[in-house]
Structure formats: structure tokens, C-alpha cells
Amino acid sequence: MSTATAPSIHLHASDVARTQHAPGARRRKIGKILLSLLAIGISLAWIFPVYWMVLSAFTPNAWLRTTTPEFLPVHATLANFRAAMSGDGFSNSLKMSVVITITTVVAVLAFAFLAALAISRWRFKGRTTFILAVLFVQMLPAEGLFIAQYKMLSNANLLNSVIGISVLYTAAIVPFTIWMLRGFVAGVPADLEEAAMVDGLSRFQAFLRITFPLLAPGLVASGVYAFLQAWNEYTVALIALPSGDRATLPLWLSNFLSASAQRGVDWGQVMAASTLIAIPVIVFFLFVQNRMTSGLVSGAVKG
Amino acid sequence: MSQNVALGVPSSGSPAPAAGPAAQVPVPSRRTFKASPYLLLIPAVVILLLGLGYPIYWQILNSMRQYGLEQQFGQPAVFVGLDNFVRVFTAPDLWAVVVRSIAFCLVNAFLTVALGLGFALLMRAVNKVVRIILQVSLLLAWAMPMVAAVTVFKWLFDFRTGVVNWFLTSIGLDFFQGFSWLAKPWSFFFVATVIIVWMSVPFVALSIYAGLTSVPDEVLEAARIDGAGPWNITMRILLPMIRPVISIVLLLQIIWDLRVFAQINLLQQSGAPVSETNLLGNFIYQMGIGKGDFGGAAAVALFVLALTVVLSWPYVRSLMKEDAL
Structure with a gap:
């Protein structure tokens, strides 16, 4: 980049940085994907109680008493309200x-x-x-x-x-x-x-x-x-x-x-x-x- | 409004010495500057004296009086000195509650701030779409009214048809089949901690994230040029620069978590062992409103107020210092 004006030591340092760049970038990309997955997992966990409240509000009580919960609104009703x-x-x-x-x-x-x-x-x-x-x-x-x-x-x-x-x-x-x-x-x-x-x-x-x-x-x-x-x-x-x-x-x-x-x-x-x-x-x-x-x-x- | 104040003050003030019109001009404005702030403070001071000042005064007075059920029905309250304090503070049940409250407060406050800080750093690390998803879900949790949130968690942790027990049983933990979370103190406080952390993390995470975004890009760029990796940038630049925000949210969390009353009160309503799950507020509530021992309740309440002041004193001092008053 600045080869003409930069002192040789600086040039050397930037060369080292460039050679490390390729594997580092891949590792960073994988890291970023993992972090994104973590963030989405946290989002789901944090939003779940709110979702569950609304979902249960629209679900007839008979279905809420079943042993296996339903995670989608398949039996929606306004009777609870x-x-x-x-x-x-x-x-x-x-x-x-x-x-x-x-x-x-x-x-x-x-x-x-x-x-x-x-x-x-x-x-x-x-x-x-x-x-x-x-x-x-x-x-x-x-x-x-x-x-x-x-x-x-x-x-x-x-x-x-x-x-x-x-x-x-x-x-x-x-x-x-x-x-x-x-x-x-x-x-x-x-x-x-x-x-x-x-x-x-x-x-x-x-x-x-x-x-x-x-x-x-x-x-x-x-x-x-x-x-x-x-x-x-x-x-x-x-x-x-x-x-x-x-x-x-x-x-x-x-x-x-x-x-x-x-x-x-x-x-x-x-x-x-x-x-x-x-x-x-x-x-x-x-x-x-x-x-x-x-x-x-x-x-x-x-x- | 401020004009009225400005006009009203000189007429009620001491008569100004006779002077030429040129000299008179600055006088009212300077006086306004002295008198107005006090006038502006009056409404706030009056409401604080009424809503908080008088109750504190009543509390100090009645912590030194015998004020029980008889006094409710017209008997005069007798001055008993420090008898209430001695009676309440020599009973072992109070100290169990004190230790429990402080432990609960510290665990919740530090857990909340640690998670909030982690989430804030995570928001900085991921791309915009993921960050907005996380922010929206945190905001939804933050927006939930406390009573509604506790109610939902009671449903989630319901022993018969709750999702938590269903999930734990379905991954093979048969121990949790029909497990009654609110019936045992340790699981009761686990549920209480989950609720409080769930409710409090959003504020902490979003505040710290806002602090992180206010760190100037030039500083980070300079660090990157000097060869600092993400770890070093986080530990040596970001965290020190947002320390004021972190200490403010930690201060607020400690104060808020020491005053946890409602969540416990609501959870206790589903048949929890009350005396083993009381925090300070619940203890006072039952002593005063439940048993009618207002003298004893006032003594404990004063202790809670003192504890709050002691715990928050160093933080208030640092806030005032930072503010360079």
C-alpha cells in the first residue's frame, strides 16, 4: 500500500499481517456464524415466554391439559378472552x-x-x-x-x-x-x-x-x-x-x-x-x- | 410559566435601591436566577415529602412505640424506646431472611449484569439482521408487565402441564415428572431468579450496547492498526471505556434486586412454604399487614432503608464525583 514511503520495518510487519490474513479470516467467519447462531438461540429463549403466553391465550383449555404441549396455534379460539x-x-x-x-x-x-x-x-x-x-x-x-x-x-x-x-x-x-x-x-x-x-x-x-x-x-x-x-x-x-x-x-x-x-x-x-x-x-x-x-x-x- | 416566575420575584423581593434605568435592567434577571430554581423545585419537594418523607417520619416514630393491634383499635401507642428493635433483631428468623435477601440480591444482580454485558458484546459482534432480532426479543421481554411475566412463568413451571417439566422429562430427566417447583425453597428461588434475570437483562444489555456504540470508531481503528485482536480490543478498550455505564446498571440492579417483593409475593400465592421463601419485603409485609405488628415492621423497614443507603453509598458517591458537582 505505502511501499514507497514506509520504512522497511513497517513493510515487513504489514507483510506478516497479510500472510496471516487468509486463515484468520476463515476462522473469524466461522466464529461469526457461531456467534450469530448463539444470538438467535438467545432471542428464541427470551421471546418464548411471551410467545407461550399469547399462544396459550388462544388455545382451548382441553388442549392445554394434554401432556404433550403444542407449539403452534392449531386450535385457536377466542373463548378464553x-x-x-x-x-x-x-x-x-x-x-x-x-x-x-x-x-x-x-x-x-x-x-x-x-x-x-x-x-x-x-x-x-x-x-x-x-x-x-x-x-x-x-x-x-x-x-x-x-x-x-x-x-x-x-x-x-x-x-x-x-x-x-x-x-x-x-x-x-x-x-x-x-x-x-x-x-x-x-x-x-x-x-x-x-x-x-x-x-x-x-x-x-x-x-x-x-x-x-x-x-x-x-x-x-x-x-x-x-x-x-x-x-x-x-x-x-x-x-x-x-x-x-x-x-x-x-x-x-x-x-x-x-x-x-x-x-x-x-x-x-x-x-x-x-x-x-x-x-x-x-x-x-x-x-x-x-x-x-x-x-x-x-x-x-x-x- | 417561567415568565410569570420572572415577573413575580422582583415584586416580592426586597425593594431595590433607586437607580437609573440602565442599572435596573440586569437586577431582576439576576434575582430571577437566584430565586427561580427554588420555585421550580417546590412541586417535586412537596410530593416527595408527602409520599416518602412523611412515611419515613412515621416509621422512625413508630419503630420506637408499641404499635400493634390494640393501637389499631384506638389504644394510645406507648413509647418503648428500642424495644421493638431488640425484640425483632434478637429473633433468629429475621437474620435468616436478611442473609437470604442479600444473597439473592447479589446473585441476581451480578448474573444479570454478566449476561447483559455478554449479550451487548454479542450484539456488537453479529450482523445487523441478527442484532435486530436479538434486540426485538429483548425489548419484548422488557416490555412485559411484571405481574403478567410472573404469571406466565408460573404456567411454564406448572407441575402438571408446564412446558419446563415436559421438556426436562422428555430429555430423560424423570425426576421432573410432576415436580412442584414452587414447593421447595431451592427450586422456588431458582424460578424467582429465572424470572428476575429474564426481566432485567434487556435493560442492562441494551444500555451497555448503547455505551458500546458510543465508543468512537477512531479509537478502535487505532487499536486495530496497532495490532490488537478482538479479545484485546474488548478487554483493554471497550470495557474500560464503558465502565461508567456498567457501574450504573450494576448499581440499579443491586438496588432493584434488594427490593424484590412482588415476584416473591406472587409466587408464594401458589402454595410455597412462606416462612422459608420470605425476602425482607415479604417479611415486613407479613409482620405489618398480616400480623398487625406495626412497631416491629417499622423497625425492620428502617433497617432495610439503612441497608439500601449503605449498599448504594459508594456508588452514589462515585456518581456524584463523576458528575463533578
């Missing part, structure tokens, strides 16, 4: 889940966004303390607090109420969301806003037209994070919504399984119920997954 959705349990829980999740996501985004703005745009006294507190608070486990939270809600007559559990959810989700959004806000240079202000926009206008659109991916990622946390939450719901008819969907599913267990589990119905809860989340998750992963990660990396 009809049975799981019959009665008020599912629709009531769906309503509870929707209301609680929306309340939580809106509150989390508003509160966390303001706080993220404060700590990434201003240096003020107590800033380090606040960040330290946020970092510690987001690590506090629900089980370290839920007895006290239960007593707090019960003393305030807020057990089984939307507002009670929404306060607990918001407080639990806000810290990590602040941490996440902080990375995004810090990623938008304040100079940009100042440049817009020099061009005659007010601070508010500059923020709205310049900074806010740039933060949209971060807000979407945080919103999705908050949505998934609130929608899937079980532990706090277990103590905050002890009455069965005020259950959120995860709580309803676990009650549904327990009720079914009393007469020999009808796995078809239980899987139909699981699918009903999981599919909207999975679809939503995949729909925003690019922003979701880059959001979680860049928040974490920059944070």
Missing part, C-alpha cells in the same frame, strides 16, 4: 388503571421537568444536597416504606382511592425522572436560548420554541417510563387498594389467578387475562422503543 373479560372485574380494573396512570404521568412529568430544569440550568445553594437526596430517594425500596404508607393512607381515609395511590406513585417515580430529564436538559445548550433572546424572543418564547422541541424526546422517554411504572405497579397497589373491587389491572390479574386456582387453574383464561394486560404495553413500548432506550441510556450516561 371472552371468559376472562366477563364480569365487572376486568372493566373496573381497566378504568382504575387508566385513571391512576394518567394522573401519575401528568404529575410526574410536570414536577420532574421543573426540577430538572432547576438543577441543570442553575447553580444554587443546596443543589448538591438536592441531587444527593434524589439519588438516595430513588433507591429507597417500596417495601421499606409501604407499611408506613399504608398507615398514612388509612389514617387519611385514602385507602382504595385514586388520589392516595397517585401521590405514592408520583413520589416514587419523580426522583428517577428528574435524574433522567436532567441529562436531556443539560444536553440542550443554554446558549441556544440566549441566541434566540438576542434575536428578540422573550425568555418564555425562546424556551417554548427552541428548548422545548429539543427536549421532546426526553419528555417522551420520561413519560413512557412513568407510564410503564404506574401501569405495571403491583407492590404499592397491594397495600393502597386492599378492596378487591378497586384493583388495578396487575392486582386484578393476581386475584384472577388465585380465584382460578381454587378450582384447578384454567391456564387458558389466565393467559388470556395476562395477554390483555401485556399486549397494549408491549405495542406501546415497541412503538416508542427507540426513544425509550436512548432516553433511559443517555439519561443514565449523561446523568
Whole structure:
């Protein structure tokens, strides 16, 4: 390549490299094929529980009880879904889940966004303390607090109420969301806003037209994070919504399984119920997954 | 919104000394810069005090009171000092739960991060199509709601018609014919570990993979020119460069795996030996909500909070340092 200008030692080295190239390349190719097979095997293993849930949901219970499982949908039916959705349990829980999740996501985004703005745009006294507190608070486990939270809600007559559990959810989700959004806000240079202000926009206008659109991916990622946390939450719901008819969907599913267990589990119905809860989340998750992963990660990396 | 804040602050602040219009202009803006951050923090601080601060305060108070069933029905709670702590921490059952919880947490966290790192390196090594297949299946697993995931695994590990027992029996392991996974502690925790690793690896793998893709190509090119093979590039360049990401995900895993409660609670509902499968959270839940011993439960819960802080302290410090605050 560079024979004319390169010193002789360099030439020698590149010759050695070239002679090793041919067998090395073949070995690398075989290695790559093996790695690809491994990756596909892992993919199948990881996806199998999801596939099995959906498949079982569409399979009549009689076939699920046979000793040899069927791995393809040969007897598909919707009967399991009809049975799981019959009665008020599912629709009531769906309503509870929707209301609680929306309340939580809106509150989390508003509160966390303001706080993220404060700590990434201003240096003020107590800033380090606040960040330290946020970092510690987001690590506090629900089980370290839920007895006290239960007593707090019960003393305030807020057990089984939307507002009670929404306060607990918001407080639990806000810290990590602040941490996440902080990375995004810090990623938008304040100079940009100042440049817009020099061009005659007010601070508010500059923020709205310049900074806010740039933060949209971060807000979407945080919103999705908050949505998934609130929608899937079980532990706090277990103590905050002890009455069965005020259950959120995860709580309803676990009650549904327990009720079914009393007469020999009808796995078809239980899987139909699981699918009903999981599919909207999975679809939503995949729909925003690019922003979701880059959001979680860049928040974490920059944070 | 921020305009309102900017306008509101000077009027409520101390009266500015009279000055020419030229001097007045910068004053409000500088004041805004001082007062606004605190105003912006108010909603977050209020909700945290309400949802977490007050419960912690209640917990500290009641860990030093006799707060049992009688107090539920109106008896005043008597201050008993450290009696609750002594009572709870001298009972051997708590220490069994503590050891079990820490062991479970560490095994799961390190297993998850090791697998996640392996998967991330694998994603880097294979071509685009295979990588997308792997990413999509990891995302699907990640997206599964926790309760649905545990329910599916209960079905997979069902003793009578579960696929796992069918598979193990059909490859000749007759021991697993009708084997009840959730009935024995060791197999119970094996199932719990499978569930938690299955659920947590996607986040770790995709985060580390994102970290790997952020390593500049020039650096890798330079290493290749210097004669480094894939092994050396991985060990000496990639891993050191993505160490911050790895420590963050490991930190998160340790914290998350120490707070495993729901998965155990759900698995216990199918007739597992409860006292032998309790982790800390489940122990507290049964003590407080089950037996109504709120004083004792508060004492254990405070211990869990302290344990979390101690375990995560070095990581938080390194995060703060990295952040150069």
C-alpha cells in the first residue's frame, strides 16, 4: 500500500499481517456464524415466554391439559378472552388503571421537568444536597416504606382511592425522572436560548420554541417510563387498594389467578387475562422503543 | 410559566435601591436566577415529602412505640424506646431472611449484569439482521408487565402441564415428572431468579450496547492498526471505556434486586412454604399487614432503608464525583 514511503520495518510487519490474513479470516467467519447462531438461540429463549403466553391465550383449555404441549396455534379460539373479560372485574380494573396512570404521568412529568430544569440550568445553594437526596430517594425500596404508607393512607381515609395511590406513585417515580430529564436538559445548550433572546424572543418564547422541541424526546422517554411504572405497579397497589373491587389491572390479574386456582387453574383464561394486560404495553413500548432506550441510556450516561 | 416566575420575584423581593434605568435592567434577571430554581423545585419537594418523607417520619416514630393491634383499635401507642428493635433483631428468623435477601440480591444482580454485558458484546459482534432480532426479543421481554411475566412463568413451571417439566422429562430427566417447583425453597428461588434475570437483562444489555456504540470508531481503528485482536480490543478498550455505564446498571440492579417483593409475593400465592421463601419485603409485609405488628415492621423497614443507603453509598458517591458537582 505505502511501499514507497514506509520504512522497511513497517513493510515487513504489514507483510506478516497479510500472510496471516487468509486463515484468520476463515476462522473469524466461522466464529461469526457461531456467534450469530448463539444470538438467535438467545432471542428464541427470551421471546418464548411471551410467545407461550399469547399462544396459550388462544388455545382451548382441553388442549392445554394434554401432556404433550403444542407449539403452534392449531386450535385457536377466542373463548378464553371472552371468559376472562366477563364480569365487572376486568372493566373496573381497566378504568382504575387508566385513571391512576394518567394522573401519575401528568404529575410526574410536570414536577420532574421543573426540577430538572432547576438543577441543570442553575447553580444554587443546596443543589448538591438536592441531587444527593434524589439519588438516595430513588433507591429507597417500596417495601421499606409501604407499611408506613399504608398507615398514612388509612389514617387519611385514602385507602382504595385514586388520589392516595397517585401521590405514592408520583413520589416514587419523580426522583428517577428528574435524574433522567436532567441529562436531556443539560444536553440542550443554554446558549441556544440566549441566541434566540438576542434575536428578540422573550425568555418564555425562546424556551417554548427552541428548548422545548429539543427536549421532546426526553419528555417522551420520561413519560413512557412513568407510564410503564404506574401501569405495571403491583407492590404499592397491594397495600393502597386492599378492596378487591378497586384493583388495578396487575392486582386484578393476581386475584384472577388465585380465584382460578381454587378450582384447578384454567391456564387458558389466565393467559388470556395476562395477554390483555401485556399486549397494549408491549405495542406501546415497541412503538416508542427507540426513544425509550436512548432516553433511559443517555439519561443514565449523561446523568 | 417561567415568565410569570420572572415577573413575580422582583415584586416580592426586597425593594431595590433607586437607580437609573440602565442599572435596573440586569437586577431582576439576576434575582430571577437566584430565586427561580427554588420555585421550580417546590412541586417535586412537596410530593416527595408527602409520599416518602412523611412515611419515613412515621416509621422512625413508630419503630420506637408499641404499635400493634390494640393501637389499631384506638389504644394510645406507648413509647418503648428500642424495644421493638431488640425484640425483632434478637429473633433468629429475621437474620435468616436478611442473609437470604442479600444473597439473592447479589446473585441476581451480578448474573444479570454478566449476561447483559455478554449479550451487548454479542450484539456488537453479529450482523445487523441478527442484532435486530436479538434486540426485538429483548425489548419484548422488557416490555412485559411484571405481574403478567410472573404469571406466565408460573404456567411454564406448572407441575402438571408446564412446558419446563415436559421438556426436562422428555430429555430423560424423570425426576421432573410432576415436580412442584414452587414447593421447595431451592427450586422456588431458582424460578424467582429465572424470572428476575429474564426481566432485567434487556435493560442492562441494551444500555451497555448503547455505551458500546458510543465508543468512537477512531479509537478502535487505532487499536486495530496497532495490532490488537478482538479479545484485546474488548478487554483493554471497550470495557474500560464503558465502565461508567456498567457501574450504573450494576448499581440499579443491586438496588432493584434488594427490593424484590412482588415476584416473591406472587409466587408464594401458589402454595410455597412462606416462612422459608420470605425476602425482607415479604417479611415486613407479613409482620405489618398480616400480623398487625406495626412497631416491629417499622423497625425492620428502617433497617432495610439503612441497608439500601449503605449498599448504594459508594456508588452514589462515585456518581456524584463523576458528575463533578
